[in-house]
Amino acid sequence: xxxxxxxxxxxxxxxxxxxxxxxxxxxxxxxxxxxxxxxxxxxxxxxxxxxxxxxxxxxxxxxxxxxxxxxxxxxxxxxxxxxxxxxxxxxxxxxxxxxxxxxxxxxxxxxxxxxxxxxxxxxxxxxxxxxxxxxxxxxxxxxxxxxxxxxxxxxxxxxxxxxxxxxxxxxxxxxxxxxxxxxxxxxxxxxxxxxxxxxxxxx
Numbered sequence: 001x002x003x004x005x006x007x008x009x010x011x012x013x014x015x016x017x018x019x020x021x022x023x024x025x026x027x028x029x030x031x032x033x034x035x036x037x038x039x040x041x042x043x044x045x046x047x048x049x050x051x052x053x054x055x056x057x058x059x060x061x062x063x064x065x066x067x068x069x070x071x072x073x074x075x076x077x078x079x080x081x082x083x084x085x086x087x088x089x090x091x092x093x094x095x096x097x098x099x100x101x102x103x104x105x106x107x108x109x110x111x112x113x114x115x116x117x118x119x120x121x122x123x124x125x126x127x128x129x130x131x132x133x134x135x136x137x138x139x140x141x142x143x144x145x146x147x148x149x150x151x152x153x154x155x156x157x158x159x160x161x162x163x164x165x166x167x168x169x170x171x172x173x174x175x176x177x178x179x180x181x182x183x184x185x186x187x188x189x190x191x192x193x194x195x196x197x198x199x200x201x202x203x
Contacts, residue, residue, distance in 0.1 A: 024167035036188040053121035058085035074195040105136035114141030125153020134158035
């Protein structure tokens with residue numbers, strides 16, 4: 001009985017922590033609006049969104065890219081989103097020949113052009129390969145939008161816009177809050193790129 005109560009308490013604490021982290025996002029309203037405007041403008045101008053992350057944050061980067069090139073809620077036109085953490089051949093080639101710190105910056109050198117947007121997902125904001133990715137993006141004339149945990153880490157100083165989750169006591173809650181930010185941004189994209197009368201919303 002005590003073990004059951006302990007597990008129940010742990011679950012409740014996890015839920016409470018996630019709720020607190022998500023609720024803290026309301027403090028980011030100005031930064032969020034700036035990020036949404038930048039994302040929409042990038043796409044309206046025909047530029048690309050290149051998304052990057054490590055581990056669970058790589059999954060978030062891939063999520064953003066597939067929602068752009070595929071669909072979020074409506075069958076609007078495809079938009080150019082690419083996750084640079086998805087190609088295992090590029091990652092292993094660059095990692096082997098140049099080192100893991102270069103796996104994203106090398107691809108940004110290859111694909112980023114002036115006016116593109118590089119979206120970086122990280123809980124710490126201190127991963128060396130993401131710091132180098134940010135520097136490479138800026139060198140190519142691309143904007144840097146970073147999703148981080150509290151404070152933003154070293155990436156804060158390399159970002160055009162920083163969406164740093166204000167409250168989180170563990171990395172998991174940072175990632176959960178990032179999902180909310182990601183979906184909120186996609187809502188802005190849906191508004192800016194409505195489906196035409198020949199396109200239908202599916203479930």
